[in-house]
Amino acid sequence: MPSNKKIVISQFGEAELLEILDVDIPVPQEGEVLLKVAYAGVNPIDVKTRAGLGWAAQHNKNNLPWTPGYDVSGVVVKQGLGSKKFNLNDMVAGFIGFPLRGGGYSQYLCVPETELALVPEDISLKPAAAIPLAGQTAAQALEKAQIQSGETVVILGGAGGVGHIAVQIAVAAKTKVYASCSADNLAYVESLGATALDYSNPDYLKEIGSVDVLIDLVGGQAAIDAMTCLHPGSRLITVPTITSSLVCEQASERGVIGMGMLVEPEVTQMEELLSLISSGMIKVQIEQVMSYQDVVDAHKKVETGRARGKILLDMQA
Numbered sequence: 001m002p003s004n005k006k007i008v009i010s011q012f013g014e015a016e017l018l019e020i021l022d023v024d025i026p027v028p029q030e031g032e033v034l035l036k037v038a039y040a041g042v043n044p045i046d047v048k049t050r051a052g053l054g055w056a057a058q059h060n061k062n063n064l065p066w067t068p069g070y071d072v073s074g075v076v077v078k079q080g081l082g083s084k085k086f087n088l089n090d091m092v093a094g095f096i097g098f099p100l101r102g103g104g105y106s107q108y109l110c111v112p113e114t115e116l117a118l119v120p121e122d123i124s125l126k127p128a129a130a131i132p133l134a135g136q137t138a139a140q141a142l143e144k145a146q147i148q149s150g151e152t153v154v155i156l157g158g159a160g161g162v163g164h165i166a167v168q169i170a171v172a173a174k175t176k177v178y179a180s181c182s183a184d185n186l187a188y189v190e191s192l193g194a195t196a197l198d199y200s201n202p203d204y205l206k207e208i209g210s211v212d213v214l215i216d217l218v219g220g221q222a223a224i225d226a227m228t229c230l231h232p233g234s235r236l237i238t239v240p241t242i243t244s245s246l247v248c249e250q251a252s253e254r255g256v257i258g259m260g261m262l263v264e265p266e267v268t269q270m271e272e273l274l275s276l277i278s279s280g281m282i283k284v285q286i287e288q289v290m291s292y293q294d295v296v297d298a299h300k301k302v303e304t305g306r307a308r309g310k311i312l313l314d315m316q317a
């Protein structure tokens with residue numbers, strides 16, 4: 001009988017409080033599949049929730065121990081009654097259990113089959129676990145901004161998990177894309193097709209004039225400072241939820257159309273993103289794949305806010 005390790009938050013606080021438990025392998029219920037998880041993506045929301053911050057922590061505070069993780073890829077090893085979307089041994093991935101159930105940091109996990117997409121044979125399970133939440137956030141932020149070909153878009157945080165995908169989608173939509181990042185990431189962001197702007201220069205937005213759309217993936221004062229490149233009628237999508245009301249208020253005072261957002265899992269969008277990866281239109285950047293046993297270090301890395309692309313947990317190693 002294989003063992004089943006899962007990572008839990010039993011109390012909110014530092015990364016060191018994360019625990020690895022040995023639990024029974026769950027039995028898939030009607031409409032579910034049992035997934036042998038290969039990789040789980042680590043997202044900033046996992047880290048904030050572990051620290052007790054944000055609405056996911058509020059909603060789960062009476063539900064501890066709780067297993068984080070919304071991004072998974074793996075193999076179907078058992079089917080519940082009536083489950084027929086996939087075959088045994090199919091490779092699948094998804095943006096699962098969002099926002100309350102989570103559970104991705106597990107070696108074996110039951111998931112409603114409706115939350116999963118088939119991973120094309122030419123895609124490895126690593127990018128498949130990296131794309132779900134970040135890719136759908138990027139796609140939905142750009143949809144919400146209603147970007148049009150020929151427009152100019154600024155993306156704050158172009159090298160991060162959401163940012164590197166947003167840059168590529170915006171470039172493919174034939175917009176002129178500027179993206180902010182640190183000096184270390186300038187060449188990388190340029191390689192995605194954007195004009196990279198080093199945010200350590202206080203005048204980094206001065207040269208570009210006024211733009212149509214700002215996609216803010218940093219939030220707070222950085223977003224407020226960046227509003228100098230907007231004019232009345234420009235659209236601003238601010239993605240970090242914790243500072244979203246503040247940023248939208250400031251936008252409104254400038255006549256800018258400011259909107260917050262909360263990503264929603266959509267399987268068809270996940271399938272489209274997988275097919276864009278398959279066709280080479282989107283390249284997924286994975287900074288590091290770490291063993292699930294190093295989950296504390298993985299959380300600390302994401303907590304720095306400096307990862308290029310995504311950090312994954314290898315749930316098998």
Ligand SMILES: NC(=O)c1ccc[n+]([C@@H]2O[C@H](COP(=O)([O-])OP(=O)(O)OC[C@H]3O[C@@H](n4cnc5c(N)ncnc54)[C@H](OP(=O)(O)O)[C@@H]3O)[C@@H](O)[C@H]2O)c1
Pocket residue numbers: 043044045133134137156157158159160161162163180181182183184185199217218219222239240241261262263302305306307308309
């Ligand atoms: N509302 C929603 O539904 C939703 C969904 C997904 C994510 N989010 C939030 O959106 C934010 C971005 O998510 P993510 O997954 O992309 O985060 P992430 O991967 O942790 O972002 C890391 C990136 O941020 C960049 N960065 C840090 N400070 C910066 C600054 N001042 N200016 C420009 N870039 C900066 C870093 O680039 P350098 O190393 O080059 O500085 C790094 O590449 C997070 O706050 C997350 O919680 C919200």
